Amino acid sequence: MRESSGRQGAPLMQRLRIALLGIGNHSLKNHVPSLVRYVEEHPDEIELAALCDVRGEEAQSVAEQHGFGRVYADLDEMLRQEALDGCVAVTPVRATLAVASRLIRAGIPLLMEKPPGANLAETRRIVDLVEESAARVMVSVNRRFDLALQSALSWQGDRSLQYLRATMVRHQRVEEAFVQATAIHAVDAMRSVAGDVKDFRAEARQVAGAQWLIVHLEFIGGQCGTLEVLPSAGCRSEEYAFFGADYSISARVAEFDVGKVKAWEDGELVLEEESGKGLPEYVRNGAYGETAEFIAALKEDRVPVPTPAAILQSVEICDALGRGFERPRVASRT
Structure with missing residues (x-):
């Protein structure tokens, strides 16, 4: 200040x-x-x-x-x-x-x-x-500040991630720029969890006037992942699942839910919570969290995160997917 x-x-x-x-x-x-x-x-x-x-x-x-x-x-x-x-x-x-x-x-x-x-x-x-x-x-x-994802990441801690899956489902979202304007949430959330992407390939099909995508990703850190983008599948939901040796976590994005998070380890359910229960949507979905980060950066005279450079690769990937799966020529700067 x-x-x-x-x-x-x-x-x-x-x-x-x-x-x-x-x-x-x-x-x-x-x-x-x-x-x-x-x-x-x-x-x-x-x-x-x-x-x-x-x-x-x-x-x-x-x-x-x-x-x-x-x-x-x-x-x-x-x-x-x-x-x-x-x-x-x-x-x-x-x-x-x-x-x-x-x-x-x-x-x-x-x-x-x-x-x-x-x-x-x-x-x-x-x-x-x-x-x-x-x-x-x-x-x-x-999504980087979504309460359910934050809870899942907190529980994961330093456990090694092997596979990451994200599923974005919407209803009658047939606009041409859906991937660039909306699916970027899921791409960027996956990058915030697993790091930058080394390579990807995608499969597409037309369903009810919208393009569905199954995107297979390989991350620089060695993890792999799958993104399912289903814009005309009859509901609004978004879920992320993390998998590693002897553990798995699922987190339902709190914007469309109360932020349900479940974690299993060694065959046992060890965490089950509703991270956003009783809170308004703008708090559950991370909007308040990002506001707090912006103001904290102003108070501390530092750069707030994420910066445009930090999400550039998310934009590059979505641009490539929207234009027919050409891979981005330039890796993003962090």
Whole structure:
């Protein structure tokens, strides 16, 4: 947090001034309540200084309801008027590059939505811009903070992972960019567990107007994995399973469940819990956790994680899958 001088010259910590850009459905369900909860739990650490959206009346209503300061309809005007310590940007993907570039060049630490660009080329431009400017930029891939996955990883500890399986199921998701915009969650979650991918191959079939994928992955660390992407299979669920010598773990993503986690070892069920029971969805699914990471990085004057470079390979893989399984030519930078 920023310092100021008190009456006796002793430094006082000022609250970090955070802005929110965008009040679409995803923002209202996840980012707004996460910021509000953080203020409620840490009232002396941050203030919700500004809210920016082209829908002026709606933005004013959201600001009044949730305690944001000034309201703006234009990003440049907000940057001229406000001294900000950080910004959460939740904009349509077509605007991601322009918005992120403007905030990075203004020197504002940024939490940006995935994917970090409308395509792979835009993502690489953002990665380069962040590296050139030494900007503090975090990408919102909330599976990394999902309570069920966190619980599974905590139980796994230093047990050696041999095989990882992820199954993403949705209902009537027939949009062309489903892999790049949504299945990236599963690809990135697998990478966060097992590390970078050495190679992959995929099988595809059309089912009910959507492309189903079975992706076989080989990780640099020697583990292998399978990703099942089933966008038209009649429900909304997501599950990850870890396997190693004499143990296995299953975790149902808390966004669609209460975060059920089960672990078996030496033939016995040794863990069974509901990691998100009684908590709101935006806490269960990791949105609050990533907000807390972003603010912690601002307080500690460090780079928040994951950065655009850290998820670049996830974007590369999804881009290749969406375009017909060509492998990415450049490995991601970490």
